[in-house]
Amino acid sequence: MTATLFPSGDPAADRRAAFAETLAQMGDHAAAIEVMEGALALTPGWAAGWFVLGTYLEAAGRTADAAAAWDRAVHSDPADPLGAGVKRDLVRKVPVVESLPPAFVETLFDQYAPRFEHALVEKLSYRGPDLLLDALRAAGFRHAAHAMDLGCGTGLMGVALRPFCDRLDGMDLSRAMLAKAEAKRVYDQLDKRDIGTLELDGALHDLIVAADVFIYLGALERVIGWCAGSLAPGGWLAFTVEEGQDPITLRDSRRFAHSRDYVAGLLAEAGFVETAMVPCVLRQDRGQDVASLCVTARAPGLRAAQSDGEADTVAA
Incomplete structure (x- = not known):
């Protein structure tokens, strides 16, 4: 999971994120969202956490909220190694970016290699x-x-x-x-x-x-x-x-x-x-x-x- 690859630095928040992932894999996105929001209350500057919350919100059909979460991810880490800004622009149907963040491409292919x-x-x-x-x-x-x-x-x-x-x-x-x-x-x-x-x-x-x-x-x-x-x-x-x-x-x-x-x-x-x-x-x-x-x-x-x-x- 992305949050596991980019931990928050707060063990309590990481445990909640791991539980949220389990709930999401079981298809209970509403519960996963609630637990992930609790993790982010402990670590509001955690970019990977906001990215993951956005994916749960998108899966639940809450695209506007997902875009807002991805926006928080970009503000938390402007280098955007997870490509949150791209996800945000896609759901908003606004062609804002003309290139992918280099940190995102590097992270993607480092993991993919x-x-x-x-x-x-x-x-x-x-x-x-x-x-x-x-x-x-x-x-x-x-x-x-x-x-x-x-x-x-x-x-x-x-x-x-x-x-x-x-x-x-x-x-x-x-x-x-x-x-x-x-x-x-x-x-x-x-x-x-x-x-x-x-x-x-x-x-x-x-x-x-x-x-x-x-x-x-x-x-x-x-x-x-x-x-x-x-x-x-x-x-x-x-x-x-x-x-x-x-x-x-x-x-x-x-x-x-x-x-x-x-x-x-x-x-x-x-x-x-x-x-x-x-x-x-x-x-x-x-x-x-x-x-x-x-x-x-x-x-x-x-x-x-x-x-x-x-x-x-x-x-x-």
Whole structure:
């Protein structure tokens, strides 16, 4: 339980929270709410407690009260490692956030790391690495001297990429996921970074991939700009997104969907060429296919002066 993972510091409150969890598991949400409110009377600044109370209130159909509880959780801990603000915005039907709190994403995947690959591949039929490689090959990609795997997770994409790269680096926000990736020994360097706040550092790559990563960012302007500035001339960018009708949509899954027009517009504004967007099924969610887009694009090539004029040439 979330409250157990993030204890209050007050043993009496923690005991009440554990009892509330038992009541909730038995389906008695009204009693669970009452007991959890008693725990919070002892520890009013306990963010995890307010988050859990919100889940009980939501289960009881009291969505307005649930939103208020999640709001208290955010005020108690503005870093919001449990994603209370996202839950609040979803039940209020107000698209307030354009990205997920980094602390929430880090906490989510730190907890998820031990079972991540089994759940994603075996249970959800995840196909991101294969889809991206197929799309890159179809676009003409053959080899990269230096590749970057954004949001590398446990290294599923890295394993697929390694045969096509001289150097392969990765970055992720979750230390636990990075430990899993390190154990695969396919990366030359791994860094713990928040890809939503990357700054240009002068390093150039021939390939940047982001498999099932941008769904946690929402607004993509900054990361697309970083990719444009971090690719060598003629370098490749490949990523997946869940497909939506609006430019950015926060879904009940607490993932973002993006529209074709939004993605195409960002890539064009950033100067990318040879953009291709292939409809695909990235994974399943609750037994349903997740309609997605597999996107490839290329940085502009070298401009070489010719004796009889100028011609654009794209680096191989």
